[in-house]
Amino acid sequence: MSPPDHALPNRLSVPTDGERVWRNHMIMAKLGATPKGGVCRLALTPLDIEAHCLLARWAEARGFTYDLDAVGNMFIRRAGSEPDLPPISSGSHTDTQITGGRFDGIFGVLAAFEALEAIDDAGIVTRHPLEAVVWNNEEGSRFYPGCMGSAAYAGVLGLDRVLDTTDRDGIPLRREVAALRAALPGAGTRALGAPIGALIEAHIEQGPILEAEGKTIGIVTGMQGNRRFQVEVLGEEAHAGGSQRRYRKDALVDAVAMVTALHGVFHDPEDIIRFTIGRFEVSPGGLAVVPGRVFFTIDFRHPEQSTLDRLGDQVEGLCRAAAKSCAVQVTEISRSAPVAFTGAVPDGIARAAAAHGYAYREIYSGAGHDCRYFADHCPTGMIFIPCERGISHNEAENASPGDIAAATQVLADVMLELAQRR
Amino acid sequence: MSPPDHALPNRLSVPTDGERVWRNHMIMAKLGATPKGGVCRLALTPLDIEAHCLLARWAEARGFTYDLDAVGNMFIRRAGSEPDLPPISSGSHTDTQITGGRFDGIFGVLAAFEALEAIDDAGIVTRHPLEAVVWNNEEGSRFYPGCMGSAAYAGVLGLDRVLDTTDRDGIPLRREVAALRAALPGAGTRALGAPIGALIEAHIEQGPILEAEGKTIGIVTGMQGNRRFQVEVLGEEAHAGGSQRRYRKDALVDAVAMVTALHGVFHDPEDIIRFTIGRFEVSPGGLAVVPGRVFFTIDFRHPEQSTLDRLGDQVEGLCRAAAKSCAVQVTEISRSAPVAFTGAVPDGIARAAAAHGYAYREIYSGAGHDCRYFADHCPTGMIFIPCERGISHNEAENASPGDIAAATQVLADVMLELAQRR
Numbered sequence: 001m002s003p004p005d006h007a008l009p010n011r012l013s014v015p016t017d018g019e020r021v022w023r024n025h026m027i028m029a030k031l032g033a034t035p036k037g038g039v040c041r042l043a044l045t046p047l048d049i050e051a052h053c054l055l056a057r058w059a060e061a062r063g064f065t066y067d068l069d070a071v072g073n074m075f076i077r078r079a080g081s082e083p084d085l086p087p088i089s090s091g092s093h094t095d096t097q098i099t100g101g102r103f104d105g106i107f108g109v110l111a112a113f114e115a116l117e118a119i120d121d122a123g124i125v126t127r128h129p130l131e132a133v134v135w136n137n138e139e140g141s142r143f144y145p146g147c148m149g150s151a152a153y154a155g156v157l158g159l160d161r162v163l164d165t166t167d168r169d170g171i172p173l174r175r176e177v178a179a180l181r182a183a184l185p186g187a188g189t190r191a192l193g194a195p196i197g198a199l200i201e202a203h204i205e206q207g208p209i210l211e212a213e214g215k216t217i218g219i220v221t222g223m224q225g226n227r228r229f230q231v232e233v234l235g236e237e238a239h240a241g242g243s244q245r246r247y248r249k250d251a252l253v254d255a256v257a258m259v260t261a262l263h264g265v266f267h268d269p270e271d272i273i274r275f276t277i278g279r280f281e282v283s284p285g286g287l288a289v290v291p292g293r294v295f296f297t298i299d300f301r302h303p304e305q306s307t308l309d310r311l312g313d314q315v316e317g318l319c320r321a322a323a324k325s326c327a328v329q330v331t332e333i334s335r336s337a338p339v340a341f342t343g344a345v346p347d348g349i350a351r352a353a354a355a356h357g358y359a360y361r362e363i364y365s366g367a368g369h370d371c372r373y374f375a376d377h378c379p380t381g382m383i384f385i386p387c388e389r390g391i392s393h394n395e396a397e398n399a400s401p402g403d404i405a406a407a408t409q410v411l412a413d414v415m416l417e418l419a420q421r422r
Numbered sequence: 423m424s425p426p427d428h429a430l431p432n433r434l435s436v437p438t439d440g441e442r443v444w445r446n447h448m449i450m451a452k453l454g455a456t457p458k459g460g461v462c463r464l465a466l467t468p469l470d471i472e473a474h475c476l477l478a479r480w481a482e483a484r485g486f487t488y489d490l491d492a493v494g495n496m497f498i499r500r501a502g503s504e505p506d507l508p509p510i511s512s513g514s515h516t517d518t519q520i521t522g523g524r525f526d527g528i529f530g531v532l533a534a535f536e537a538l539e540a541i542d543d544a545g546i547v548t549r550h551p552l553e554a555v556v557w558n559n560e561e562g563s564r565f566y567p568g569c570m571g572s573a574a575y576a577g578v579l580g581l582d583r584v585l586d587t588t589d590r591d592g593i594p595l596r597r598e599v600a601a602l603r604a605a606l607p608g609a610g611t612r613a614l615g616a617p618i619g620a621l622i623e624a625h626i627e628q629g630p631i632l633e634a635e636g637k638t639i640g641i642v643t644g645m646q647g648n649r650r651f652q653v654e655v656l657g658e659e660a661h662a663g664g665s666q667r668r669y670r671k672d673a674l675v676d677a678v679a680m681v682t683a684l685h686g687v688f689h690d691p692e693d694i695i696r697f698t699i700g701r702f703e704v705s706p707g708g709l710a711v712v713p714g715r716v717f718f719t720i721d722f723r724h725p726e727q728s729t730l731d732r733l734g735d736q737v738e739g740l741c742r743a744a745a746k747s748c749a750v751q752v753t754e755i756s757r758s759a760p761v762a763f764t765g766a767v768p769d770g771i772a773r774a775a776a777a778h779g780y781a782y783r784e785i786y787s788g789a790g791h792d793c794r795y796f797a798d799h800c801p802t803g804m805i806f807i808p809c810e811r812g813i814s815h816n817e818a819e820n821a822s823p824g825d826i827a828a829a830t831q832v833l834a835d836v837m838l839e840l841a842q843r844r
Contacts, residue, residue, distance in 0.1 A: 099659055099706045099714070141708050206664030224663060228709065237521055237816035240698035240721045241646060241789035242628030245689055247812060252699055256681045263675060267667055276662035277674055278709045282702040284521040286563050287650065287719045288789075289700045289815045292521070297709045299662045367663035367710075390669065393711045394659035 012416045013355065014122035018405025021114040025404065028054070028094075028110065029102040038395025039102055043095035043137035044072060044176035049183050051094040051106075052134060056184055058113065062120060067190035071152040071162050072136035072177040075190050078116045080129040080419065086197035086378075088126075088419040090115060090411060091133030092370065093149075097141050101397020103204045103387065107404060109134050111202040115412035119419075126419035128197050135370040136177075142167045145228075145334050150370035154377065155193055198379040198418045200345055201371040202411050204399050208390030209363060216406045217353040218363035218384030219346050223372050224274065224301040225338035227312040231258065231319055235326035237284060237292035248290055249325040252282055255294035257322040265314060266300065273311070274301040274366055303338050303364055339372045344418065345381025352413035358406050367392075379418070383407050434838045435777065436544035440827025443536040447826070450476070450516075450532065451524040460817020461524055465517035465559035466494060466598035471605050473516040473528075474556060478606055480535065484542060489612035493574040493584050494558035494599040497612050500538045502551040502841065508619035508800075510548075510841040512537065512833060513555030514792065515571075519563050523819020525626045525809065529826060531556050533624040537834035541841075548841035550619050557792040558599075564589045567650075567756050572792035576799065577615055620801040620840045622767055623793040624833050626821050630812030631785060638828045639775040640785035640806030641768050645794050646696065646723040647760035649734040653680065653741055657748040659706060659714035670712055671747040674704055677716035679744040687736060688722065695733070696723040696788055725760050725786055761794045766840065767803030774835035780828050789814075801840070805829050 031051050032041030041047045052074055059066050059076045066076045077087065092108025112132035119130060135153075140146025143165045151157040163174035181187065205211075210218050235249035259277055266275035276299040283293040298315060302308050316330040346362075353360040363384055374380045385407045388398035453473050454463030463469045474496055481488050481498045488498045499509065514530025534554035541552060557575075562568025565587045573579040585596035603609065627633075632640050657671035681699055688697035698721040705715040720737060724730050738752040768784075775782040785806055796802045807829045810820035 097706070097708050097711055099708075099711070139708075140710070144709070146710070206661040207666070208669060226663070236813065238812070239628040239789055239814040240700060241648070241696055241723050241787070242814055243696075243788070243812060244629070244693045245695070245697075246693050247630060250698075252681070252702055253685060256678050256685075259674070259678045260682060263678075271666045271668050273667070274663055274665075275667075276672075276710065276712055278662060278711045278713060279707050280674055280702075280704040280713070281707070284519070285701050285703070286519050286521075286561075286815065287566070287700045288562070288568070288698070288721050289519055289521070290698055291700060291702070292816065299710055301663050365663070366665070367661055390660070390665060391658070392661040392664055393708065394661075394714070 012420060013413045014118050014124065014416060016114050016118040016405070016409045016412045018401060018408065021110055021408050022401040022404060024110045025102060025106065028106050032096065034395050036395040038397065039096045039100050040098055041094065041096045042142040043139065044180055048095050049180050052180060053183055055113065055134065056186060060186065062117060064116060065188060067188040068181055068184065069153065069190040069192050070159055071149050071192065072180050073149040073153055074134040076113065076116070076132040078120060078130040080126045082127050085128045086195040087129040087131040088198050088415050089131040089133050089196050090200040090202065090415055091135065092201050092203055093135045093138035095137055095139050097139050097393045099395050101392060101394060103397055103399045104206070104392055105138055107204055107399065108202045111408040111411050114408045115415050118412045119416055126416065128419040130415055130419055138370055143173050147368060147370050150373050153192055154373035156373050159192065196374065196378050198345060199371050199374045200381055200383065200411060200414055201369055202383045202407050203369060204387035204392060205363065205384040206367050206387060206392035210384060210386035211388065211390065213361065214359060215361045216358040216385065216403055217349065217360035217410055219349045219360060220341055220365050220382035220384055221346065221362045222303065222341055223339040223365040223368060224303050225305060225308050225336050226299065226301040226368060227308055227335045228333050229298040229315050230331050230333050231296050231298065232329045233294040233323065233326050235292050238290040240288040240290060243290060250290050251294040251326050252291040254323045254326040255296060257324065258319045261318045261322045262315065265318060266311060272302065301366065305338055336368060336372065339375045341375060341381040344379040345414065348414040348417055349381060349383055349410055352410040356406070356409060358410065383410055434842060435835045436540050436546065436838060438536050438540040438827065438831045438834045440823060440830065443532055443826060443830050444823040446532045447524060447528065450528050454518065456817050458817040460819065461518045461522050462520055463516065463518045464564040465561065466602055470517050471602050474602060475605055477535065477556065478608060482608065484539060486538060487610060489610040490603055490606065491575065491612040491614050492581060493571050493614065494602050495571040495575055496556040498535065498554040500542060500552045502548045504549050507550045508617040509551040509553040510620050510837050511553040511555050511618050512622040512624065512837055513557065514623050514625055515557050515560035517559055517561050519561050519815045521817050523814060523816060525819055525821045526628065526814055527560055529626055529821065530624045533830040533833050536830045537837050540834050541838055548838065550841040552837055552841055560792055565595050569790060569792050572795050575614055576795035578795050581614065618796065618800050620767060621793050621796045622803055622805065622833060622836055623791055624805045624829050625791060626809035626814060627785065627806040628789050628809060628814035632806060632808035633810065633812065635783065636781060637783045638780040638807065638825055639771065639782035639832055641771045641782060642763055642787050642804035642806055643768065643784045644725065644763055645761040645787040645790060646725050647727060647730050647758050648721065648723040648790060649730055649757045650755050651720040651737050652753050652755055653718050653720065654751045655716040655745065655748050657714050660712040662710040662712060665712060672712050673716040673748050674713040676745045676748040677718060679746065680741045683740045683744045684737065687740060688733060694724065723788065727760060758790065758794065761797050763797060763803040766801040767836065770836040770839055771803060771805055771832055774832040778831060780832065805832055
């Protein structure tokens with residue numbers, strides 16, 4: 001991204017409809033609405049399939065086609081004049097966390113759909129096809145790991161491994177993908193890994209920086225790498241009244257010591273380290289029973305591979321040292337390298353934001369997103385907008401209609417420009 | 423209990439059948455048997471009702487009658503020659519913890535039933551009626567609090583409050599008591615609080631002392647008092663990748679600090695304090711979500727009221743001081759005073775154990791038991807036997823056929839002696 005380019009006006013632009021894209025958000029937010037104002041719409045549950053069906057109906061009303069691939073990713077397409085060119089694609093996900101909000105994921109899908117509608121309204125036939133994409137199971141809160149659909153599409157995860165993944169009730173993803181296809185009889189078939197010409201993902205920041213600095217648009221320069229672990233602490237159940245402290249093997253006591261030791265190491269004065277223990281399950285959970293087992297997860301993220309290596313390698317040792325009376329098993333369950341976004345997409349976002357007079361800045365993504373897997377394959381990038389108080393993965397998550405409209409406008413401009421490129 | 427008495431032979435004794443009482447344990451252990459060799463038979467579930475029905479069939483085969491009271495306690499009766507005298511009663515409970523063992527509770531029921539059978543086999547008509555009692559919901563693992571049936575019988579808990587108690591699925595105890603009665607059409611009705619002449623409860627120690635000292639019989643001299651609390655920690659859910667540490671309100675981080683602070687205070691060199699955090703629930707439990715809420719329970723027991731007062735009163739302050747970014751609410755949910763057992767029952771146990779040559783010692787009960795509520799109303803006491811490695815509330819809980827036979831013999835002798843007293 002070269003500074004002089006930013007100042008140039010964007011040569012191609014069609015007006016997007018900020019009211020329409022906001023209205024679509026409010027309609028979608030009803031699918032899985034929670035009493036606290038959030039959304040619970042776990043991947044490929046009936047509610048999430050309903051969200052896919054709603055998008056399909058909107059697509060049909062426009063004359064757009066839509067395809068599904070073997071892992072349940074959905075691609076809504078507006079044809080271009082040169083059918084052999086790869087699509088210029090944009091999208092995110094419809095699934096949410098258990099206590100999710102109204103914008104995480106769905107904003108990227110609806111902004112992309114609005115870009116297709118706006119370009120369609122303007123009557124422009126682009127060279128490349130345009131696509132709004134719904135990646136399956138981004139959150140990973142029903143099927144582990146997250147970003148599963150995009151990872152499978154990009155060849156990072158094998159097809160059978162993905163389809164055999166089960167949720168906590170033992171239901172395999174394979175069954176839910178079949179249910180999605182059955183619910184969308186009008187869907188065509190997309191080959192897993194078919195080329196994509198460029199990929200742009202619009203998303204809420206999920207952090208406080210843009211709001212704090214009064215910026216409307218974040219041009220994402222990269223994404224943290226991460227390492228994830230699970231820790232199992234095995235002690236011995238005992239009677240709360242009868243068993244003496246000196247003989248106890250209290251799994252909670254040892255697990256609490258591990259959490260304390262880990263938090264003592266995983267922080268830095270710059271506050272760049274992201275370290276979260278999100279699942280922490282104590283068994284059997286009886287009021288009068290000394291806990292015999294604790295299971296917890298560790299999510300550790302950092303922009304630098306060297307820090308991921310140095311600190312991540314200490315997890316097992318810290319847990320073992322903190323275990324006083326229990327056995328402990330530490331397993332690393334996934335790792336991803338940091339990603340950098342450069343070139344046509346971030347450059348185009350900067351030009352479009354500047355052309356419309358939106359305040360913007362470069363920003364690093366703390367969260368992982370589906371487009372991470374495409375940075376090595378095609379021009380890739382992300383547009384962030386502020387989210388209120390930085391709160392996300394929370395029912396109180398909020399974003400403003402104005403910021404959503406602005407980012408949608410930027411997205412449509414970037415897609416149009418890339419779709420006309422020779 | 424005066425030492426000279428111990429040496430006197432017991433004047434009344436009938437032989438109990440150790441093989442029969444062991445066989446009955448193994449039959450009962452099948453109702454709710456777990457793959458790890460334990461038992462899961464929560465109060466008034468179909469499995470627990472089946473246990474009551476099995477006892478009813480055994481009673482009918484003997485010509486014993488059985489009654490139910492309004493809260494689901496069951497009283498199996500062998501009539502005496504003087505129907506106006508109150509029964510000499512013994513029993514415990516059939517329900518278990520979620521990860522329960524084969525002996526906790528059911529041993530006291532089956533030992534009492536064997537005492538009735540042995541006295542019946544001997545053809546002795548006692549003056550007082552004899553009873554084997556099944557107190558409802560001792561464990562409190564389905565309906566909170568535990569010892570609910572005995573507390574209601576003794577008037578410590580009100581009838582409506584008990585019957586309106588619901589389990590985690592919202593099912594009220596009232597409905598399950600009705601189901602028990604429907605399953606036992608042959609049951610008579612016992613008035614709640616009807617006088618009891620004496621109450622003896624046989625139980626596994628649930629601690630390591632008898633085993634370590636090679637004693638067969640523990641003469642229980644008293645029971646710890648307890649105070650129970652629940653603590654709710656309210657933070658704010660946030661994205662694991664986006665949210666900075668300095669802005670987080672991580673409920674797990676604060677709850678872990680509370681657990682550490684509490685454990686720093688609740689211990690003593692004599693290892694008499696019993697302090698257990700058994701339930702510890704972290705929400706929402708997503709791998710990539712900073713926990714917004716933690717709920718945990720505290721079970722604190724001690725033989726001395728002054729220590730219960732002094733330390734228990736520190737719980738709230740310790741939790742508040744440890745909360746760095748979250749709100750905390752501490753609620754005391756129950757308290758019981760320490761109990762002492764003296765007089766006819768412990769004296770009788772000592773005489774019977776001495777007469778049969780069983781090694782015995784006085785012992786304090788760490789756990790709470792149903793008979794605690796009767797110590798002020800009638801001669802009351804408990805017989806303990808060793809349990810392997812002191813392990814209880816655990817599927818690995820174990821006791822020996824020899825110890826069970828010995829304690830059953832002692833129990834039968836004590837019941838017979840009390841039932842013939844003028």
